Amino acid sequence: xxxxxxxxxxxxxxxxxxxxxxxxxxxxxxxxxxxxxxxxxxxxxxxxxxxxxxxxxxxxxxxx
Numbered sequence: 312x313x314x315x316x317x318x319x320x321x322x323x324x325x326x327x328x329x330x331x332x333x334x335x336x337x338x339x340x341x342x343x344x345x346x347x348x349x350x351x352x353x354x355x356x357x358x359x360x361x362x363x364x365x366x367x368x369x370x371x372x373x374x375x
Contacts, residue, residue, distance in 0.1 A: 315368075316346040322361055336365050 316332050336344050340362070348367035 312341075313343045313345065316344055318346065321346045321365070336362050340364050 316336075318328060318332065321329055321332055321336070332346075342364060344365045345368055346365060348369050
């Protein structure tokens with residue numbers, strides 16, 4: 312199963328549901344999760360450990 316998490320800041324910020332979604336990713340290693348990357352490279356804080364079942368989709372301005 313593949314799941315798109317419609318939010319950014321996973322594993323880089325708190326609040327706004329990030330911890331809930333992080334828990335879902337960690338508790339379901341057989342599901343492939345995708346999340347939007349924003350801010351830091353790959354959308355994560357430096358040094359953050361990202362689970363193997365989470366991939367980041369880069370955000371960019373298509374009009375530039």
